[in-house]
Amino acid sequence: MAVEHLRGDGALRKAIEASGLSEGGRISFHHHLRYGDRVVAQVFREIRALGVRNVTANFSSVMGSACSAVRDAVVNGTVTRIETTGSKSPLSEAILTGQVPEPVVFRTHGGRARAIESGETPIDVAFVAVSAVDRAGNANGTDGPSRFGSLGYGLVDARHANHVVAITDYVSSKPLSRVSLPADGIDQVVVVDSIGDSASISGGSLRLANRPMDRVIARRAVEVLFASGAIHDGFGFQAGSGGVSLLVARMVAERMSDLGIKGGFISGGATETAVRMIEAGLFETLYDVQSFDDMAAQSLAANKNHLEMDASRYANPDRAETIASRLDVMILSATEVDTSFAVNSLTGTDGRIIGALGGAPDTAEGAGLTMVVLPALRGRVPTICRTVDTVCTPGEHVDVVVTERGVCVHPRRDELRARLAEAGVQTVEIGDLVDRLYGITGEPVRVPRKDRVVGVVESRRGAVLDTIRAVEVEPETN
Amino acid sequence: MTCRSWLYCPGNDPGKITQAALYGADGIILDLEDSVAAEEKLDARELVAEALRSFDFGEAQLCVRINSLETTWWEEDLRAILRSPDRVPLVRIPKVESPETVASAAALVAEIERAAGRQPGTVRFQCIVETPRGVEKAYSIVTSSSRIDSVSFGAEDYCAQTGASRSPAAKALDFARSRLVNAAGAAAITVYDTVWGAFRDMEGLRDDAKRAREIGFDGKSAVHPDQVALINEIFTPSEQERSWAKRVIDAFDGEGAGSRGVAAVEGQMIDAPVVARARRILASPGVRDGG
Numbered sequence: 001m002a003v004e005h006l007r008g009d010g011a012l013r014k015a016i017e018a019s020g021l022s023e024g025g026r027i028s029f030h031h032h033l034r035y036g037d038r039v040v041a042q043v044f045r046e047i048r049a050l051g052v053r054n055v056t057a058n059f060s061s062v063m064g065s066a067c068s069a070v071r072d073a074v075v076n077g078t079v080t081r082i083e084t085t086g087s088k089s090p091l092s093e094a095i096l097t098g099q100v101p102e103p104v105v106f107r108t109h110g111g112r113a114r115a116i117e118s119g120e121t122p123i124d125v126a127f128v129a130v131s132a133v134d135r136a137g138n139a140n141g142t143d144g145p146s147r148f149g150s151l152g153y154g155l156v157d158a159r160h161a162n163h164v165v166a167i168t169d170y171v172s173s174k175p176l177s178r179v180s181l182p183a184d185g186i187d188q189v190v191v192v193d194s195i196g197d198s199a200s201i202s203g204g205s206l207r208l209a210n211r212p213m214d215r216v217i218a219r220r221a222v223e224v225l226f227a228s229g230a231i232h233d234g235f236g237f238q239a240g241s242g243g244v245s246l247l248v249a250r251m252v253a254e255r256m257s258d259l260g261i262k263g264g265f266i267s268g269g270a271t272e273t274a275v276r277m278i279e280a281g282l283f284e285t286l287y288d289v290q291s292f293d294d295m296a297a298q299s300l301a302a303n304k305n306h307l308e309m310d311a312s313r314y315a316n317p318d319r320a321e322t323i324a325s326r327l328d329v330m331i332l333s334a335t336e337v338d339t340s341f342a343v344n345s346l347t348g349t350d351g352r353i354i355g356a357l358g359g360a361p362d363t364a365e366g367a368g369l370t371m372v373v374l375p376a377l378r379g380r381v382p383t384i385c386r387t388v389d390t391v392c393t394p395g396e397h398v399d400v401v402v403t404e405r406g407v408c409v410h411p412r413r414d415e416l417r418a419r420l421a422e423a424g425v426q427t428v429e430i431g432d433l434v435d436r437l438y439g440i441t442g443e444p445v446r447v448p449r450k451d452r453v454v455g456v457v458e459s460r461r462g463a464v465l466d467t468i469r470a471v472e473v474e475p476e477t478n
Numbered sequence: 479m480t481c482r483s484w485l486y487c488p489g490n491d492p493g494k495i496t497q498a499a500l501y502g503a504d505g506i507i508l509d510l511e512d513s514v515a516a517e518e519k520l521d522a523r524e525l526v527a528e529a530l531r532s533f534d535f536g537e538a539q540l541c542v543r544i545n546s547l548e549t550t551w552w553e554e555d556l557r558a559i560l561r562s563p564d565r566v567p568l569v570r571i572p573k574v575e576s577p578e579t580v581a582s583a584a585a586l587v588a589e590i591e592r593a594a595g596r597q598p599g600t601v602r603f604q605c606i607v608e609t610p611r612g613v614e615k616a617y618s619i620v621t622s623s624s625r626i627d628s629v630s631f632g633a634e635d636y637c638a639q640t641g642a643s644r645s646p647a648a649k650a651l652d653f654a655r656s657r658l659v660n661a662a663g664a665a666a667i668t669v670y671d672t673v674w675g676a677f678r679d680m681e682g683l684r685d686d687a688k689r690a691r692e693i694g695f696d697g698k699s700a701v702h703p704d705q706v707a708l709i710n711e712i713f714t715p716s717e718q719e720r721s722w723a724k725r726v727i728d729a730f731d732g733e734g735a736g737s738r739g740v741a742a743v744e745g746q747m748i749d750a751p752v753v754a755r756a757r758r759i760l761a762s763p764g765v766r767d768g769g
Contacts, residue, residue, distance in 0.1 A: 212703035216500055377496065404500045440496060440533075 003137025003183050005171065007191045012167070013046045015188045019125040019163040021052055028058040028116075028123045028161065030154035032141060032290060035064035036200030039129040039167050042192060044073040056081035058121060060112060060153035060311070061356050064200060067091035074100050083121060085109060086346065086356020095353060095454050098470045104455045106346060106468075109289070110315025110324060110362035111460040113156045117312055120462065126161035128154045129195045130181060134172045137183030141291075142301035144170030146195045148202065149291020149300050150270065151180040155310040163187050169195045178301055180308055202294035209243030213375055213404055218247040221373045221402040222255060225329060227423035228400075228416060230369040233261055235328040237283070238268040238363055241292060242333025244373045249273050249331065256282050267309070267323045268359060270296035278305050287323050289314045289359070315362035317460045322366065324359065330367035332360050332393070334374050336383045339431050341395030341410050343372055344388035346457065349381045351447035351471045353455070357392050362460050364397040369416075376403035382437035382444060384408075384430065389446065390457060391466040406433045447471050479539055480668050481505035482697040482713035482763050483706050484630075488513040489542075490522035495529050498538070501703040502710060504763045505539040510555050511546065511572050519551050523558045531562040541604060543570040547579050553586055560590050566600055568627055573635070574605040575612040577622030584623050599624060604670075608632025610639050613654045616661035626667060630699065631658050633672035644675075645682075652693065659694035671695040677702035687712040714764035723756035730756075 073079040083105040115121040132143035141151040239249035263283040270288035272295040287309040291297045315324040364370040401408045406428035409417040455468030481504035514522045545551040642650035662669035671690035674683040
């Protein structure tokens, strides 16, 4: 039987009422609409109008104007608990200043899928934005004016929520040729005027690094990768969404092409760079949990080698095998790395919450070679430091750190260090690099923190990895 | 030390100064002249002096381009940058048109050396010849002082005054370049080529640098970090050149020809000038370091 399509004024409110959401309920959202998301704000407006309070909101991440909507929902008491992989301003300031009543739980993408699938964090109502539905109620993210590509994070929510509300702005008159979320996994379809701003959905935040220093780091990273022996026929590769990571991916592609190397798969967030790699035959398959740009969204619909991957298959540590665990090479960005090689990708050196755990801790643990690429200095602040502000990825899962001022190999990877030395790649002890940087900048002083814990960083298996304590910050306005 | 590449770094930008040594340039030019606005000249001077005193530039050779001797800044520039007793940079003097310009700078430097109790002649110059008048007097300039370490060509002013074109295919600079190379050869000093200002035009840079190397320049200045790797590549002797040079030296040394002054390699006579050329190739940056 076809799923009921609700349209017009009051449709979303009617769907929420029908979902049975009540005081203290648990709801979820994905972040595939990225900076263009208009769904989160619409849903919270209706929940507030219904007078439902004390809600736990579980996000795969939250960014853009959705952060304002969530902050408002916190301030007006609709939301009292937040679970997410990351946050941006002005929600970040609300978290840091203790406005969210309960500590925010930060999970990795794989850890979130595990927590949902295991029932650790149940979902009463999943609000799943989709860019298209057909009359039967089948849905995807690749058709319609607000297409965003893969529905990788939302699929886990939809599979395990008690009630699924699919929200779209496009109903196809023909059956969808590609279905991500079948009608039998959806309780209601709500048709709204717009789910998002297409320009902000499909671009904006991802930029290929373009500064000369970024190119120095990327060239050095490529040198290390090829010297390490990790790049070979059939290898699995992923690069994070940071600008230098993307530049490394592009340079790796060029070198693979020159050397005639053909990889097995490339995975993670799909970008134009990754799409071009499979189109050029450099990899057989692209596993896509999130499409970062419109070219990736279109490719997912059209290229049989470009496959949608849900967050559980991507990185759920409870599964015997994931794409993350099959990786040979993972390239990560970071805000800072410390002398134990622990990585912070969530808080800035000024203590603000500016990033996300994302899939970095998942892939770092799974990959054969995990490389962090970052500039050793950002402005006058050293990014290689004695102790990171927040541990997101434990140091034992990192193999090598590449900066413009030196390549540091984790002490447990002596054979890698020897291999690099044989190839003429010089390395430096990470403690010596920190000394050198502090010699330039002076010893950095951390932002004073209060006692109150406002955030908990979970390991991918659910243990407490670190906590974030409140700071005094001036809220930023968007 | 001969440098394949000299990277310009604005003297008023601490961020760029701290990064300058990371791009692989053999030499770094801390600039007090054209890249620094008049209102920032004094700050830049102090910043450069402090960087020379305390900052680690690795293996790179250091040079400071002072302001032209036609300005009111150059004397204080020299006093500031020669303040540090531990690190004496090469002094790049812009717009040198006559031996008298060199003499003026040399007189002040001698006074600074005396006052600091330094050995006379420690401070060396790199003269920039960048006008038609300077080109005409190239030999008298480069032989005017024992402080002269090297000479550099500056094409922008030269083109402005002569109407010559800067397109890579143009041969309009060949005369000036050749004249400078000849003067430097006669004075047995190194000679560096002008910058290629279109920093995104890497093919233009490649052609321009290749032409300069053919004419006889030892290296070239860079206005952008992205230019360094290509300049280094062009001014690093090729495998073929290295192999030839090694065969020459092996033959000359191995046959005991040093005493006879002549040997033969693959049917070619090897005498002192050829050996000198071979030794120069093997001593080039990028070869001697195994690069």
